Amino acid sequence: MIRLYAPHIRPFSDVSYFGVVISGDADQRHIGLLCNSGKNNETHVIHLAFHFRLLREVPDPLDYYWFDCSDVFDEDDRIYMASWLIKVWEKYKDSMPYGLPYSSDHSLFDESKSFSDVSQVDGLTCATFALSVLKLSGFDALNLDSWELRESDVVWQKKIVSMLYEDRRRHPEYYRDYPVEDQEANVGVAVRIRPEEAAAAIHSYSGEPMHFHKASELGACVLSQLLSSTGGIAC
Amino acid sequence: MLKSAPAKYRDVVRSHTLARIGDCHGDFPKQYEYGESPTILFSIVSSGVVGRDLHGCGGGLLRVYVLGSNSSAPAEVALLEANSSTGFVDAVTRTDVSGFLAELYFKSRSGVDSKFSLLSFLFDRIEGAFFNRDLQRVEALLDEFDPTRTLDIVSVSVLRSTFRAKNRLKSWDGCLARVIKHLNDSGKDWKRQLRGLVGSHDTFVRTSYSTVL
Numbered sequence: 001m002i003r004l005y006a007p008h009i010r011p012f013s014d015v016s017y018f019g020v021v022i023s024g025d026a027d028q029r030h031i032g033l034l035c036n037s038g039k040n041n042e043t044h045v046i047h048l049a050f051h052f053r054l055l056r057e058v059p060d061p062l063d064y065y066w067f068d069c070s071d072v073f074d075e076d077d078r079i080y081m082a083s084w085l086i087k088v089w090e091k092y093k094d095s096m097p098y099g100l101p102y103s104s105d106h107s108l109f110d111e112s113k114s115f116s117d118v119s120q121v122d123g124l125t126c127a128t129f130a131l132s133v134l135k136l137s138g139f140d141a142l143n144l145d146s147w148e149l150r151e152s153d154v155v156w157q158k159k160i161v162s163m164l165y166e167d168r169r170r171h172p173e174y175y176r177d178y179p180v181e182d183q184e185a186n187v188g189v190a191v192r193i194r195p196e197e198a199a200a201a202i203h204s205y206s207g208e209p210m211h212f213h214k215a216s217e218l219g220a221c222v223l224s225q226l227l228s229s230t231g232g233i234a235c
Numbered sequence: 236m237l238k239s240a241p242a243k244y245r246d247v248v249r250s251h252t253l254a255r256i257g258d259c260h261g262d263f264p265k266q267y268e269y270g271e272s273p274t275i276l277f278s279i280v281s282s283g284v285v286g287r288d289l290h291g292c293g294g295g296l297l298r299v300y301v302l303g304s305n306s307s308a309p310a311e312v313a314l315l316e317a318n319s320s321t322g323f324v325d326a327v328t329r330t331d332v333s334g335f336l337a338e339l340y341f342k343s344r345s346g347v348d349s350k351f352s353l354l355s356f357l358f359d360r361i362e363g364a365f366f367n368r369d370l371q372r373v374e375a376l377l378d379e380f381d382p383t384r385t386l387d388i389v390s391v392s393v394l395r396s397t398f399r400a401k402n403r404l405k406s407w408d409g410c411l412a413r414v415i416k417h418l419n420d421s422g423k424d425w426k427r428q429l430r431g432l433v434g435s436h437d438t439f440v441r442t443s444y445s446t447v448l
Contacts (some may be wrong), residue, residue, distance in 0.1 A: 031440045074427070076350070076388040080395060083354035087362050137395040138431035191383075207430045 002203050002218060004225040005068070007061035012043040014068070017078035018085075020130070021045050021064040022199050022226060028156075029226070031126050032193035033133065034066060035082035036060065046089045048129040051098035052174040057088045065226055072205050077139075085133055098164070099123020100157055100183055101190035102131075102144065125160075129197035134202065141201040142193065143209035153192035156176060161187060198224040256386045332375040335360055343385040354392050361396045370404065373397055377406035382417040391428050398432055 004022070005014075012034065019034035032047030045059040059066075069078060099122045124132060134141055161183050168175040193215075200218030201210045210218075339357060342348045348356070364372040375398060382390040394411055401407040411433065418425035426433070 037349065076391065076428070077430075079350050079388060080354060081390050083351050084358055084392075084396060087355065087358040091362060091366060136399040138398045138429075140431060 002200060002221055002225075003067060004065040004222065007059075007067055011068075012059055012066065015043045015066070016068070016070055017075070018069050018073065018081040018191070019043075019066050019104065020069065020199050020202055021059055021066040022195055022222065023063045023065070024195070024226065026223075026227060029195040031130050031199055032059070033062070033081075033085055033130055035085050037082065039095035045083050048096055048098065048124055048126045051123070051164065051178065052094055052096065052171075054089055054093045054096040054129070055222070056086070056093070058066075067203055068198070071201070072203060073139075076192065080137070081134070088133060096129070097166040097178060098125065100125070100160065100186040100192070102193060125193070127193045127195045128199060130202065131193065131198050134205075138204060140209045141205045142198070142215060144191070144193075144210050146212040147191040147193070148212055149188070149191050153194075154188045157187040194219055196220070196226065328372055328375050329379075332372060332379055336376065336379055336381070339383040339389065340381075343389060350386065350388050353386070353389060357389060357392060358396060361393075365400070370400065373400065374404055374406050377404055377410040380410050380413070382414045387418060387421075387423065387428065390417065391432075394429070394432055 011032045015034050015036055017036060017038065021032045021034055023030050031049065032045040034043050034045055036043040038085060042058065045064065046054070046056045048057045073081065085184050101122050102124070131141055161180065164183060168178075175201055197215040197219035200222050201215050202212075203222075204210065339353075342353055342356065361373060361376070364370070364376075377393070380393055384432070391414065394407070394414060397404060397407060413428075415425050415429070415433075418428060
């Protein structure tokens with residue numbers, strides 16, 4: 001059962017080391033990972049906001065809904081995730097590229113290297129960043145081989161490429177080695193993992209990667225809770 | 236090679252001696268202090284040049300003496316030497332990793348650091364090595380890691396934080412085997428603790444699982 005909490009119902013201070021936040025509307029959602037060094041300590045959200053902007057912030061309670069990971073990950077696993085996540089942010093906060101494709105064959109990450117080796121052409125989205133943090137540690141939450149390309153995702157991909165062009169105009173310093181034009185080749189080709197599907201897969205992690213159909217179904221549940229604007233309606 | 240040090244100094248020497256190697260420039264011997272009461276004095280002597288410069292030390296031979304606070308006669312407790320520069324670098328890496336692990340074990344036992352802080356200390360070392368493409372250091376850490384001397388969360392985290400490179404780290408499976416054995420001997424649910432790291436499809440599990448336990 002997935003239950004999203006609105007922070008005014010259950011505050012972020014209830015997070016026990018590690019959790020997931022999601023925000024947005026029907027057109028655009030965003031996912032981040034919550035971390036703290038123990039219950040009642042200040043909770044931060046770490047999220048890939050856009051190209052070269054891996055942010056660590058105090059989450060705005062008006063923006064985000066969140067869910068607890070205590071039922072899925074044991075305390076030691078949550079401590080691990082929180083501590084490692086902060087280390088990832090420290091090292092790659094200014095160098096994490098944004099991009100559409102996400103592969104199941106580990107080609108995104110040369111296994112001897114690190115996040116800094118994510119290809120400039122590939123990059124990650126907010127959802128694939130969240131999944132990658134888990135996957136690199138052995139928690140492979142999604143079965144990417146089962147993933148399907150959806151027409152509505154192509155619309156979203158085109159929008160993202162436009163946003164990358166616009167962002168390059170504003171921040172050319174972020175794009176010196178990043179040809180946005182190359183991202184166009186991914187439109188309609190790369191599968192998209194939606195934030196609510198990533199959230200659902202993490203929430204329901206059982207030791208085995210989740211199939212596309214199950215993730216879509218649970219993702220729709222997460223989305224319906226998010227759009228209800230009341231939170232807390234489990235499904 | 237590291238000569239065996241008296242037990243009471245062993246962790247101290249491993250933890251701090253090679254961290255000082257960056258200070259090798261200049262005249263020797265150099266003295267360092269460690270701890271408050273009693274203060275332990277280190278004296279480091281470098282001699283011999285094998286050929287490859289290492290942080291200005293010249294490579295070759297590094298002797299470490301430890302003085303107790305009431306002792307005027309230094310006792311050599313650690314000696315690093317190598318017949319080649321590569322060997323020296325290997326020895327330095329090994330000893331550096333030994334020092335790090337000794338400190339990690341000490342922190343684990345002391346209970347002063349929270350689990351969160353303990354892992355942060357661990358990840359600084361591992362992520363730093365990955366960031367610097369220094370797989371040799373990760374390899375040495377995995378090879379030497381002893382799960383019986385630390386907390387379960389640390390043992391599992393060593394494996395998780397290096398999991399992504401396991402196919403290039405020949406010590407990874409051996410470390411996994413030691414962790415499984417320790418957790419199993421302690422009556423822990425290691426399959427749950429190592430979720431995602433070990434699968435039934437894993438060659439290691441198929442071929443080595445029976446011998447591990």
